[in-house]
Amino acid sequence: MQVIRAGLCAVVLLLAACAGSGYKTAEKHAERKEYNQAIRSYLKVLDPHSRDGRRYIYYEREAVTGIGEVYWLMQHYDTAIKILRMVTEKDPFYGKAHFFLGLCHEALGNEEAAIEAYARESALPGDDPFRSVLKGRLDMVLRNKYTREVQANIGNETFLNTSDIPRNNIAVLYFISLNEDPQWESLKKGLTDILIRDLASVGELRVVERLRLNALADELGLASPTLLDKVEPGRLFKLLQVSTFVKGSYSILSDMRMTLDAGIVQAGSQGPPVIANFDGDLSRLFQIEKELLLRILAQLGIDITPQMRERLLEPPTRDMMAFVSYCRGLEALDRYDYSSAVDFFNDALRMDPGFSLAMEWVMSPQLWEVTHNRNMLRVYYETKQIIETTASGKSRLVYAPSSDLVSTWSRLQWMGIKQHAGYLPTSDMRRSSIEAYDHGVPILPEILIEPPFPELAP
Numbered sequence: 001m002q003v004i005r006a007g008l009c010a011v012v013l014l015l016a017a018c019a020g021s022g023y024k025t026a027e028k029h030a031e032r033k034e035y036n037q038a039i040r041s042y043l044k045v046l047d048p049h050s051r052d053g054r055r056y057i058y059y060e061r062e063a064v065t066g067i068g069e070v071y072w073l074m075q076h077y078d079t080a081i082k083i084l085r086m087v088t089e090k091d092p093f094y095g096k097a098h099f100f101l102g103l104c105h106e107a108l109g110n111e112e113a114a115i116e117a118y119a120r121e122s123a124l125p126g127d128d129p130f131r132s133v134l135k136g137r138l139d140m141v142l143r144n145k146y147t148r149e150v151q152a153n154i155g156n157e158t159f160l161n162t163s164d165i166p167r168n169n170i171a172v173l174y175f176i177s178l179n180e181d182p183q184w185e186s187l188k189k190g191l192t193d194i195l196i197r198d199l200a201s202v203g204e205l206r207v208v209e210r211l212r213l214n215a216l217a218d219e220l221g222l223a224s225p226t227l228l229d230k231v232e233p234g235r236l237f238k239l240l241q242v243s244t245f246v247k248g249s250y251s252i253l254s255d256m257r258m259t260l261d262a263g264i265v266q267a268g269s270q271g272p273p274v275i276a277n278f279d280g281d282l283s284r285l286f287q288i289e290k291e292l293l294l295r296i297l298a299q300l301g302i303d304i305t306p307q308m309r310e311r312l313l314e315p316p317t318r319d320m321m322a323f324v325s326y327c328r329g330l331e332a333l334d335r336y337d338y339s340s341a342v343d344f345f346n347d348a349l350r351m352d353p354g355f356s357l358a359m360e361w362v363m364s365p366q367l368w369e370v371t372h373n374r375n376m377l378r379v380y381y382e383t384k385q386i387i388e389t390t391a392s393g394k395s396r397l398v399y400a401p402s403s404d405l406v407s408t409w410s411r412l413q414w415m416g417i418k419q420h421a422g423y424l425p426t427s428d429m430r431r432s433s434i435e436a437y438d439h440g441v442p443i444l445p446e447i448l449i450e451p452p453f454p455e456l457a458p
Contacts, residue, residue, distance in 0.1 A: 022041050022042065022044050022045035022063070023041075023042075023045065023062065023063070023066070025041045026038045026039075026041035026042045026045075026063075026066055026070075027066075029041055030066075030069070030070055030073060033073075035070050035073065035074050038066075038070045039067055039070050042063045042064075042066045042067045042070070043057065043063075043067070045060060045063040046058050046059070046060055046063050046064070059090065061087050061090065061091045061094055061097065062096075062394070062395075064083060064086060064087050065084065065087050065094070065096050065097045065100065067083055068080045068081075068083035068084040068087070068097070068100055068101075069100050071083060072100055072103060072104055072107075072380075073380075075107070077104045077107050077108050078108075080100065080104050081101060081104045081105070084097050084100055084101040084104065085101065088101060088120075092120075092123070093123060093124055093125060093128070094128070095120070095121070095124045095128040095129070095130025095131050095133070095134055095395075096130045096395055098117045098118070098120045098121075098124075098130070098134060099117075099118075099130050099133055099134055099137070099383075101117040102114045102115075102117035102118045102134070102137060102141075103376055103379070103380065105117060106141070106376060107376060111141065111145060114141055115138065115141055115142065115145070117134075118134045118135075118137050118138035118141060119134075119138055120134060121134035121135045121138060122360075126359075128395075129387045129395050129396065130387065130395065132362075132363035132364075132367055132371075133367065133371055133383055133387070135360065135361070135363065135371075136363065136367060136368050136370075136371030136372060137371045137379070139211075139371075139372070140371060140372045142209070142211055143211055143215070146209070146211050146212040146214075146215040147215045147218070147219070149212075149215075150212065150215045150216045150219050150239065151219055153238065153239045153240075153241065154219055154220075154239060157235070157238055157239065160238040160239075160241075162234070162237045162238060162243070162267045162268070165237065165241055165242060165243045165267065166206065166243065167243050167244075167300075168204055168205050168206055168243075168300070169205075169206045169208075169241060169242040169243050169244070170199060170205055170206070170207055170208070170242055170243070170244045170245065170246070170296075170300070171207070171208035171213070171236070171240045171242045171244075171245040171246070172192050172195050172196050172199065172207070172208070172245070172246045173192070173213065173226075173228050173229055173245055173246065173247040174188045174189070174192050174213065174225050174226040174228065174229070175187075175188045175191050175192060175226075175247075175248050175249055175250050175260070175262075176188065176226050176229060176248070176249040176250075177226075177249070177250060177251070178249050178250065178251040179250075179251055179252055181252070183324075184252045185331075186324070186327040186328045186330070186331040187250065187252075187285075187324070187327050188226060188250075188327075189327045189330040189331050189334070190323055190324075190326055190327030190330060191250070191285075191289060191327075192210065192213075193210055193327075193330060193357075194286075194289060194316055194357075195246070195289055195292065195293060196208075196209070196210055197357075198289075198290075198293050198312055199293065199296065201308075201311075201312065202297065202302060202304065202308070202312075204302055205300075205302070208240050208241075208242060210330075212240070213225050213228060213240075214334055216228065216239055216240065225334075229247050233245075233265055234267075237267045242267075243266060243267045243268075244264065244265065244266045244267070244300065245265050246262055246263070246264055246265070246292075246296060247262070247263050247265065248260060248261050248262035248263060248276075249261055252282055256281060256282045256283075257279065257280065257281060257282070258279065258280060258281070258282045258284070258285060258288065259277070259278070259279040260277070260278045260279070260288055260292070261275065261276070261277050261278075262275070262276045262277075262278075262292055262295075263275055263276075264276070264295075264296060264299050266299075274299055276291075276292055276295045278291055278292065282320065283320060285320065285323070286315035286316070290312065290313050290315075293312060294309075294312075316355065316356075316357050317348075317352045317354075317355045317357075317358075318352070319351045319352040319355070321351055322347075322348040322349075322351035322352040322355050322358070323348070323355075325344045325345070325347040325348035325351065325358070326344070326345065326348045326355065326357060326358045328344040329341045329342070329343075329344030329345040329348065329358065329361060332344060333361065338365050338368040338369070339365040341361065342361070342362060342363065342364075342365055342368075345358045345359075345361045345362050346358075346362060349362065364386070366386065367383075367386055370382040370383055370386065371383070
């Protein structure tokens with residue numbers, strides 16, 4: 001019996017060693033653009049065999065995803081999608097497959113499908129290194145989407161009719177800080193953020209995202225998104241496509257007492273906005289936000305179950321200073337300063353390790369920059385520098401990567417995004433980089449040194 005067990009262990013170790021060498025061999029072939037050889041190497045890991053006159057392979061998610069990755073590199077996006085969907089159906093919490101599925105949909109121009117793939121990040125386990133990649137890429141795609149949609153609404157503003165907007169569409173504008181002390185200025189970001197999140201969790205409502213507010217402020221040339229409060233209400237209804245919006249202000253006094261005044265403005269209403277006033281110790285900030293939330297739901301005539309009410313009343317954190325750090329992180333994020341943002345999010349987690357909203361945004365600044373590159377091939381190659389595949393086929397994040405892992409190209413593009421410009425290295429100096437940016441070039445010609453790989457014979 002011991003001899004049999006030893007023999008079985010030896011076989012298992014031999015198979016593991018073969019599989020490990022298969023992953024690395026496949027990756028090397030893919031790097032050299034030897035795509036057929038790469039696919040064969042991944043298939044070896046899957047152990048092709050015959051049974052009852054039919055050919056079979058064993059399922060192994062890393063190898064099957066690798067085949068989908070190779071087809072993505074070959075620009076056979078439809079084939080890659082079919083393969084990757086096989087993985088996401090069998091392993092819905094495997095981030096790498098969702099990442100390549102999103103890239104395929106981006107390449108085909110299927111933005112909504114790409115967003116759906118990247119949005120899976122919220123369901124992934126915390127130790128999946130691709131969770132941060134999906135989060136960063138989702139942020140990038142959503143920013144681009146909202147900017148285009150806002151631009152379209154501004155261009156068609158004359159033809160937009162508020163009577164066509166569903167009654168359950170609502171926006172929460174940034175609250176205006178009336179404080180002389182600048183340390184409380186960033187509270188407007190977090191207060192608006194949690195109110196938007198709470199309203200969005202009510203299934204009957206369609207809530208405008210914070211990034212869309214930022215995009216509208218940018219397109220209107222406002223110095224700050226808080227100035228949306230000054231835009232004529234009828235115009236806001238059209239440009240944000242909402243029938244209700246909430247606006248207000250807050251102040252924090254020297255004795256740490258807080259006052260919050262909010263107005264609920266509804267399209268078609270002949271009277272003044274519904275005003276809600278709250279005050280109390282700063283430590284009651286979350287209770288005040290919840291009271292405002294319930295007031296908004298009541299004004300909209302929305303009934304909630306006791307279970308939902310209990311869930312909505314749960315505060316995001318019980319540490320006020322952790323929340324202040326989170327607010328400062330959002331503020332840094334909105335000005336594209338992710339290096340500072342991640343420091344604030346980490347500060348929030350040090351004060352409250354269970355603060356899940358802060359945990360969502362924690363990733364290396366290098367990875368954030370990589371995922372926000374407009375060139376998908378650059379995203380792919382630089383992600384592989386930060387997340388490596390081990391010999392056993394596991395994905396592993398290389399923590400604290402050196403800044404030189406992020407290419408000069410990526411850093412210059414990121415600088416361009418901050419300035420609402422674009423960077424396109426090219427020998428043709430007659431073409432504007434802005435043109436490439438506006439057209440959203442997905443794969444730049446310089447990357448495609450070789451012609452596309454021919455279609456494989458069936």
